[in-house]
Amino acid sequence: MSHLRYCCLMAVDREHVLRSAAALLTRKSTATMDEVAKAAGISRATLHRQFAGRDALVRALEALGIEECEAALDAARLGDGTAQEAVRRLVGELERSAGLLAFLYTENQLFEGDGQHEGWARIDVRVAALFRRGQESGEFRIDLTPAWLTEALYGLMASASWAVTEGRVAAKDFHHMIVELLLGGALRREEP
Amino acid sequence: MSHLRYCCLMAVDREHVLRSAAALLTRKSTATMDEVAKAAGISRATLHRQFAGRDALVRALEALGIEECEAALDAARLGDGTAQEAVRRLVGELERSAGLLAFLYTENQLFEGDGQHEGWARIDVRVAALFRRGQESGEFRIDLTPAWLTEALYGLMASASWAVTEGRVAAKDFHHMIVELLLGGALRREEP
């Protein structure tokens, strides 16, 4: 009978371990299981008891990232108001997960086609649909495909996340930099 | 007396090896030295005779990337015409190196602060100076810092490179997608 009660100090909060691992791997994607364990304040043995191996850990992080992404998509209410407003809300909701997403984004690049998690496809569809809505409403230009705008959003978020980490961009500017570049571009708009 | 003449078939063209390695590592950044050697059509022993180790190979690729970047910067004549035109030329010149640059871009993320190649700093300065020039001439908006625009350029090029590799974006649209998003953004411009 597996009652999920805490027994001892039970520092082994699965959630806490995942958060620590995400924070560490975001900074150093090649960190060892030993380093991950130390970062979480547990021993390597305990880490192994929770996640069968490095693969399982990364998969769990991927699931966490997808979960947070979909939560952000829900919270951003992509169908409300103009598409532009929805994009702004979406970036705001995704900001807290940016580090984890940046890690997963590059991690996925080296999963050479052995099939990635279906969750990403679901997310891609929803984001692309938002851009498509903006195109159909006349807000967004139609020469940039929704697929590319989606990809660009991911890329800009990852770039911004690293730029903030390395101090090249102020953390408080994260949202503004991404949204303004993605929506408005670098060119100065002529005053109407 | 080391005369640099060819002796046998001399399939070991250092340039060719680097190109092959770049092409392979761009697709699979975790490729083995053995795989790199096979991709170049040489044995692992010969590969090792040219590059002391994996580190040396990556360093050589980094040097190649920097070299191509600076060549692109030169060819783009960043000082000529408007900054906008210069950005368009720059992306065009960088397109052929996009895969290699994308590989090096992510590779650098896991060099946790142990000092990266000075060449990148030189390139950063030149690109940032271009964006600064655009700001001072009134072409570019001033609320997006040159450092961020530089970072965004790298990020968009890497994203576009992957998107093309995975078939989500047509290769022929590479230049247009990057330049238009970076300069104009997703929002439709009001017709003047």
Next chain:
DNA sequence: CGCAAGTGAGACATGAATGTCTCACAAGGA
């Protein structure tokens, strides 16, 4: 007070990539 459960520390084996070495072979030059 014991018992059960979970943990930390560490030993140990495994597998993979790496780096080093030797040896035989092919090709060009004297």
Next chain:
DNA sequence: TCCTTGTGAGACATTCATGTCTCACTTGCG
């Protein structure tokens, strides 16, 4: 033809992350 040079193939030791195991310790509970 002989010698030099560079190469391919393979054996070998090494390193490192990983996965598995044991054992002692601590804590909560009956």
